Amino acid sequence: MARFKENDLPKSKITASSLNKAKIIFRYAGNNSWKFYVGLIFLLLTSVTALAFPKFMGMLVDCVNKKDAQLANQIALGLGLVLVLQSVFSFFRLSLFVNFTENTLANVRLALYTNLVKLPMTFFSQKRVGELNSRISNDITQIQDTLTTTIAEFLRQFILIIGSFIMLASINVKLTIMMISVVPLVGVAAVFFGRFIRKYSKKVQDQVAESQVVVEETMQGISIVKAFANEWYEIARYREKIKEVVKIAIKGGQLRGYFASFIIICLFGTIVAVVWYGVQLSIAGEITVGELFTFILYSSYVGASSGGIAELYAQVQKAIGATERVFELLEEKPEKITASPNTAAIEKIQGNVSFRNVAFSYPSRKEIKVLKNVNFNANFGQKIAIVGPSGVGKSTIASLLLRFYDIEGGEILVDGKNIYDFDLETLRGNMSIVPQDVILFGGTIKENIAYGKPDATEEEILTAAKQANAFNFIEGFPEKFETVVGERGIKLSGGQRQRIAIARALLKNPSILILDEATSSLDSESEKLVQEALEILMEGRTSIIIAHRLSTIRSADQILVLDKGEITEQGTHQELIALENGIYKNLSNLQFSNS
CATH class of the missing domain: 1.10.287 (Helix Hairpins)
Structure with a gap:
């Protein structure tokens, strides 16, 4: 399994343009910029004291010829002072660079995550999660290492090479x-x-x-x-x-x-x-023996620094490449949602839905028309079922209603108002979706139910769990509502996950409910419990049911049959069964003859 290694990070050529892009990182420093510049002063002082060391060592060796013990003592004290100063300067240099880097990168991480979460679904349909993770982890780690040590070390080696050459030339x-x-x-x-x-x-x-x-x-x-x-x-x-x-x-x-x-x-x-x-x-x-000794020490500085500076330069190139990739993500245009968490109650909508001549193709497959001239109305309190073979665009209708993607033609109305005239928070705040593959977050059952309404009271969470037929199985766990569900809800069965998702939707109390094949992967017993919970959930709201099992939608007020991106049949179960050679009738015969 090929693992992503730091060595695999691509490099970027160091040009005026790439350096200007990399400098953008200082925008995220806030009031921490001064720490970087003061750190550079301490870096210069560290280099100067390092350059003073061979000079003093040579003078100390020359005391042998001069046979001057007192001078040797004074030079030794001077050397001790140089070492103390160098250690103090190094401490402040490192502390300031780390402080600057950690504060700056915390701001970059937060800005990057905030922008990622706000990006539209079109972006996520074209990017791999692993690649995005790599940007947040590997790329930022590379920038972190460079800002903390590599730049400082690169400048220090550069100063040592130049300084050593000057000192060497002054000796001989x-x-x-x-x-x-x-x-x-x-x-x-x-x-x-x-x-x-x-x-x-x-x-x-x-x-x-x-x-x-x-x-x-x-x-x-x-x-x-x-x-x-x-x-x-x-x-x-x-x-x-x-x-x-x-x-x-x-x-x-x-x-x-x-x-x-x-x-x-x-x-x-x-x-x-x-x-x-x-x-x-x-x-x-x-030259004297002491000067020769000093010369050898400065030569070793030049040799070591010449060897190290090429590697450090490569690290800086990688960091500039990483910075460019991080800022590419930060430049991606997010969806327009409220700038800060909205604590005010979301305006309630009634829930009348109309699709008028809606046409749509996915951005990655423009040539394939997923929906063509789709028309239907779902009035408040109605249950509208959408059926049809796999891949005809049933789930796409739900995605468009939630404004995950922009439609190409026609319009979608909610309460007679175009969905693009609503702000996203109001629109999505009035909708809930119970998908086929329920995603739970890695916290407790209580936290997952409260995801539908983060400020919900204990009583509200309890009521939602009871209505969703989830209370009994939750109480069966030793830790009850504090049971940790594991990554993606792995510790719960499919039916249990579905009922948690229903409790979550109930707590949100939406005006429009979308059920996307919510019972298709469950066994008969789980399906019965989930179906009971869904009946409670659908009461008093507009429900759009994307169905695979026709047995679950017989009581729908209206059934829409979607085929090749168009609604080809429309009516109640009885009306559609009566159609000769109808798609719904054929699907129904096929399912019930096999069951």
Whole structure:
């Protein structure tokens, strides 16, 4: 199973345009921006104290020639002070960057989630949940790491390289030229060699992940493996994958061996060469032993920083790419709902529904007309059933009424008013849907029922549960209403989930109720209990019932037969049964002859 790795994050070229986009993140800093800039000052101070360290060390070594113990003590105290200052500056630098980053990214996360939740259904029908999760987790983690440490480290290494070169040139120009011609080149070569090895390590990880897919598939389908007596086939398949892992890992190991040899010969050879040349200059009286010692320390700064800065630059590129992807989502246009939670009571509508010549195609499949000239009326208190073969657009009618998608032609009226003239909160606040596949959230039964009315009293929740035929099974649990339902309600049966959904809808007390094949996946006993609860739920409101089982809609005031996107038959159960060669009659005969 290929897992999303941080290394897989795409990079973005660092240009003036991409940097400007990345700077947008500072808009979310609020009153925390100053922490970033003060952090940069402490970063500069940390780098300056780091650069002072080799200078003092060289002076300390020179005290040997001068045989001046008092001066050595003073320099040692100076070194101690440099270390204390460096540790204090580092503490404030890290604290300020972390404080700035966490506060800023908390605002980005909230803004991103707020915008995601408000986006229309058309957006979610075109995006995978995994991809959106990745934006909120992986991309923001990448930005977090970069703002907390990578930028600071990149700037610090850059200052150290420039500062070290200045200090090296001030000690001895000849030795500096010799060092420049060798050390940075070896450092950069080491980085590229290292990156090549990491690519091989990633290949090994990918191969291991592929071998794990075999294990996972076998374990999940073990009954099929055994039923077909294919144990040896699966073992052979796994053996081949393992061989691939071994082959790549051995090659990677050889490369690591070459890399170790390269480091020993080139890096340490370079140090030997610099020291040898420095000793020659020292013998000639051009530099002191202490200056040579200082030179070697600054050279090590240049070597280490040259090696590290390329990797840090790659991390910054990834962070800019991540920032661009996060802001792409933030720029998506949300649905127009109220700017803040509406505590005032939602205006109540009566619930008369009219579809007039409604036409619709899904944005992802424009060429397929899902609905064509759909006309019907559902008056207050009526039960309108919509039936027809699978894939003819029955559930689409519910989606359009809830304004999940925009219609292409015609109009939908509620109480004689176009649905686009209602604000979304009022429109959806007067509707409830009980779907076939009920989604419950991972909290308690009480929290899931109260989702229909978050400010509901204990008494209201209890009444809704009783009316939904859910009270008895809830009371049967040791923790009763405080029972945790598990992810997506996995700890409850289908019938129990449906009754929780009905209680949720009852609590909302909608004017318009949509039942989307609410009993099609239930056994007979559960269906009876759910059907009883639905009868209570449908009382005194307009009900639109999308039905698969015709037995559940015989008492509907009107049945609409949808075929190829059009309403081809309309009437009561008795009227439609009387139609010769009618679709409804054929569906009815088919279902009841099989039952």
